[in-house]
Amino acid sequence: MRPDGAASWLDDRGEPDGSRGAETWITCRMAHILSAASLLGVEGAGPAADRAIAGLSTVLADPEHGGWFTAVGPGAGEVDGTKSAYAHAFVVLAGATGTIAGREGAAELLDAALRTLDERFWEPDLGMHLDERSRDWTVVDPYRGVNANMHSVEALLAAHDATGERRWLDRAAAVADRVVGWARTNEWRIPEHFDSAWNVDLEYNADRPHDPFKPYGATPGHGLEWARLLLQVDVAAGAPGRRTEAARALFDRAVEDGWDRDGGGFVYTTDWTGRPVEPRRFHWVAAEAVAAADTLGTVTGDERYAGAAASWWEWIDRYLVDHRYGSWFHELDTENRPSGRTWVGKPDVYHAAQAVLLPELPLTGSFGASARAAGPILAEQDEAEARR
Numbered sequence: 001m002r003p004d005g006a007a008s009w010l011d012d013r014g015e016p017d018g019s020r021g022a023e024t025w026i027t028c029r030m031a032h033i034l035s036a037a038s039l040l041g042v043e044g045a046g047p048a049a050d051r052a053i054a055g056l057s058t059v060l061a062d063p064e065h066g067g068w069f070t071a072v073g074p075g076a077g078e079v080d081g082t083k084s085a086y087a088h089a090f091v092v093l094a095g096a097t098g099t100i101a102g103r104e105g106a107a108e109l110l111d112a113a114l115r116t117l118d119e120r121f122w123e124p125d126l127g128m129h130l131d132e133r134s135r136d137w138t139v140v141d142p143y144r145g146v147n148a149n150m151h152s153v154e155a156l157l158a159a160h161d162a163t164g165e166r167r168w169l170d171r172a173a174a175v176a177d178r179v180v181g182w183a184r185t186n187e188w189r190i191p192e193h194f195d196s197a198w199n200v201d202l203e204y205n206a207d208r209p210h211d212p213f214k215p216y217g218a219t220p221g222h223g224l225e226w227a228r229l230l231l232q233v234d235v236a237a238g239a240p241g242r243r244t245e246a247a248r249a250l251f252d253r254a255v256e257d258g259w260d261r262d263g264g265g266f267v268y269t270t271d272w273t274g275r276p277v278e279p280r281r282f283h284w285v286a287a288e289a290v291a292a293a294d295t296l297g298t299v300t301g302d303e304r305y306a307g308a309a310a311s312w313w314e315w316i317d318r319y320l321v322d323h324r325y326g327s328w329f330h331e332l333d334t335e336n337r338p339s340g341r342t343w344v345g346k347p348d349v350y351h352a353a354q355a356v357l358l359p360e361l362p363l364t365g366s367f368g369a370s371a372r373a374a375g376p377i378l379a380e381q382d383e384a385e386a387r388r
Helices: 024-039 045-057 085-100 106-121 146-163 166-184 220-237 244-258 283-300 303-320 350-360 367-387
Strands: 276-278
Touching: 024 045, 024 085, 024 350, 024 367, 045 085, 045 106, 085 106, 085 146, 085 367, 106 146, 146 166, 146 220, 146 367, 166 220, 166 244, 220 244, 220 283, 244 283, 283 303, 283 350, 350 367
Parallel strands: none
Antiparallel strands: none
């Protein structure tokens, strides 16, 4: 974390890259993970989380028009003023997990972020979040996308755990169910891109298949991520089993299409027949694979999920974990060698940290609530160990 609370982009060695600005979504993810870590008793995590939350409330907040910038810097006075639902969903997540952890300033951040996500991005007549607006909010991009809504579901589940307000859980469930409906009619490959009326555009970005946020085709990693989120919606709603069938179907389709049985690793994207389009391997996809497998195993008791997770962890340890400099390589080529065409450096610890920790935590509606539930258990274990 920088002294001002914004998170630096990290290079291949895990050192701050001064040529890049501070991204709101990265700072949010760090605040989220650090807040959860503070609940788990990680030394120094709490003050670091407080600093990140303060950075979101100052450095990355737009003092003129409200909401949050996409990025600030690297030069003095430079800002990317685009207002995106994706970034704002992560501000909600940071505020929610910080609130669950009792971090300084988190409740105020969560209140402001929820209000902004609700008033500026939620389209009640369409039942989804729009994607982007101009800095002053007056211009709305006609593009609509599932990715921002996926992370909004995650954030709203956390907000429900932080506030106890049922409306955030109901909204998360409604968005999730709509996405499941699209996937079910598309052989469980999730359509990602839509126009302003939420008409699907399966050919969107066919000429830009390497886009890190809006790639052409199906994204197996999102199928895996949605599988986990559906099960968390059920846990939060007290409706066990309601969405398990859909979670299984999304998981199975993502694995069938995404896992390279010859060389190992999950491809980034496929076309609508399951053929790889971008065959490079991104670390977050593998992280979501093991997280989804663990969650499905917990919910169903089916041992095949534990077997899949164990084999993928072996692959992760062999190819993705950087045993020299730490963290995970963010991108591999088709031969499982570190690459950097789409993702440069190691800016994001969120997917990897959650994948590592979720199997050790009780299953709840959110990562923060799971860390909170685990805190007393870990404390008892520490006390028992100390008595030995």
